[in-house]
Amino acid sequence: MRFGFGLPALLQRYPGVAAHYLRMPHVEKGMTVGLFGGSFNPPHAGHALVAEIALRRLRLDQLWWMVTPGNPLKDPRDLAPLAERIRLSEAIARDPRIKVTALEAAFDVHYTADTLALIKAANPGVHFVWIMGADNLASFHRWQRWDDIAAHFPIAVIDRPGSTLSCLSSRMAQTFARGRVDERLAPSLARRSPPAWTFIHGPRSSLSSSAIRKGRT
Secondary structure (H helix, E strand, O other): OOOOOOHHHHHHHOOOOOHHHHOOOOOOOOOEEEEEEEOOOOOOHHHHHHHHHHHHHHOOOEEEEEEOOOOOOOOHHHOOOHHHHHHHHHHHOOOOOEEEEOHHHHHOOOOHHHHHHHHHHHOOOOEEEEEEEHHHHOOHHHOOOHHHHHHHOOEEEEOOOOOHHHHHOOHHHHHOHHHEOOHHHHHHHHHOOOOOEEEEOOOOOOOOHHHHHOOOO
């Protein structure tokens, strides 16, 4: 699959980003892979906890920690350079099953729906599941083609402080209520036909990227 830009142009556009971060991680047919995307501005222990819970509870072979070049719902002026966010992600994503990648920058995609469609088309026979923190579920309906994501990808929602009740009344949770899977069946989620989603309870971290940026750690 071709890059949206040539590799030399990409390396110039994103200074300090090593070429291997601009490629899709290698995966074999039959594997189960979690897709965990965000601006990670900055990444923190709360993100690492979500990744750890997803790996364990969903019994994933890999988790792709996808650092986005930007977020259409956030002010780009607040965003740290991509290379810095990748470096910080690598520093806290210690599990060897976690693959830090910036593939969205390489293929010039801007919306999660497009990213997921691209990944799925490039990796037939791989079972993917979208991973998101519960704090994002309340606003999920604001994402571009959010219902298309839910209709074509299993989704695992990981509990976050203050989000347990509010997110379950979200538009996504109500629209796809029939697709909810008991969290005891979470290991089978990636292989289920969507719409299929589950809410996973577990340890929670109160850290947030916005609070860290404001110095309220």
